[in-house]
Amino acid sequence: MNNDPRILVTGATGNVGREVVAQLLDxxxxxRALTRDPGAARLPEGVEVVRGDLADPDSxxxxxxxVDAVFLIWPLHTAEAAPAVLDLVGGHARRVVLLGxxxxxxxxxxxxxxxxxxxxASWTYLRPSTFAANALWWVPQIRRGDVVRGSHGALGMAVLHERDIAxxxxxxxxxxxxxxxSYLLTGPRVLSQAEQVRVIGTAIGRPLRWVELDRADAREQLLADGIPLxxxxxxxxxxxxxxxxxxxxVTTTVQEVTGRPARTFLEWARDHAADFQPRPAAAR
Structure with missing residues (x-):
């Protein structure tokens, strides 16, 4: 393996970025992994970790x-710096892959x-369907009980495993x-949010159900679950x-590019089952 950094991964400590790092190493x-706080980054041995903030292009x-190539993800809740970041990255790297x-x-x-x-000069654009990892927003509710409250429970989504994106x-x-x-990436089938909750229940061995809220109550629930205002x-x-x-x-792009079918939401839920389990009480 060449020890000189070749590929820079932004968002390297997030759900998708960690998988990109791991699969590149494999x-x-x-x-080379970019993070705002290198000291707090828990990344595999052999990864060079550097400080940088997408909100500050010069950093x-x-x-x-x-760097030869860059995997770029945009985790910020404003696009103000995006044009400058893309110009800078495109001017340094031979190839840029942007996750939309x-x-x-x-x-x-x-x-x-x-x-x-x-x-x-050379680029690939990945347009993902809904991330399966968005279901982690429900962790606080599922740890507390067997009901998930939210809006648009009947809304169908072809949810996508982060390993397939990576x-x-x-x-x-x-x-x-x-x-x-430009690749449109989806999971293998459409599931409503209520169905996703039931699948998580199957993965963790507990019957879970969805309770529909109006917008005002759903807004309060999202804020209580930690979603940024x-x-x-x-x-x-x-x-x-x-x-x-x-x-x-629903597309077959994941299979066409990687040679294997996109993972199901049940596979994702089993991979993340521990996240939804109640935390053990602190030892007294």
Whole structure:
């Protein structure tokens, strides 16, 4: 394995970024991980960890030195710095893979892709369906009991395992044939939020059920569950918009790119079963 950093991974301590780091290492690729707090990052041995903040484009320059490719994720709740970041990354790296976000009302998928295409010579754009990991928002409720309260319980989503997102990203970062490609990634089937809750129950061995709330109560529940205030109304508006449209298509892109079918939500729930279990009481 080449010890010189070749691929920079942003969001390296998040759900998807950790998987990208792990799968790159498994492929024998040298990895440099970007994080705002290197001292707190728990990443595998052999990863070079560097400090950087996407909200401050100039802070990225040291981490971009000597990098061939970049995996870029946009976890911020504002897109103000995005054009400058994309220009900077595209000017340093031969190849850029951007994981799109639907979390910003003023930074839609088309604009994200267009900025990427303008900034990078070689690029791949990943447009994901709903992350399966969004179900972790329900952890506080499920740890307390057998009911999950929220809005739009009937809303169907082709939820996507973070390992599958990472697998596509790693191939786009390390293989030819993905230049200027836009990939719509989904899980293998559509599940409503209420169905997702029941599947989590199956994975953890407890019968769980969904209770529907109106918007005002759902907003309070999301805030109580730890969703940032800046994102709560964006999320609820997104649910309402999705509910008013035909169901999103299910794609086979994960299998076409990686050679294996997308993982089911039950697989995801089993992988994360421990997250939903009540924490043991502190020893007295």
């Amino acid at each position: 492929s024998g690729v040298a990895v 990225l320059r040291p981490g971009l030195t000597g 976000t639907g979390a910003l009302a003023d930074f839609g998928f088309d604009r994200q892709r267009d900025l990427l295409a303008r900034s990078a 697998a596509v990203a790693v191939r786009a970062l390390t293989e030819d044939g993905h230049d200027r490609a 800046s994102f709560v109304d964006v999320l609820l508006d997104g649910y309402a918009s999705m509910a008013a449209q035909p169901p999103a298509p």
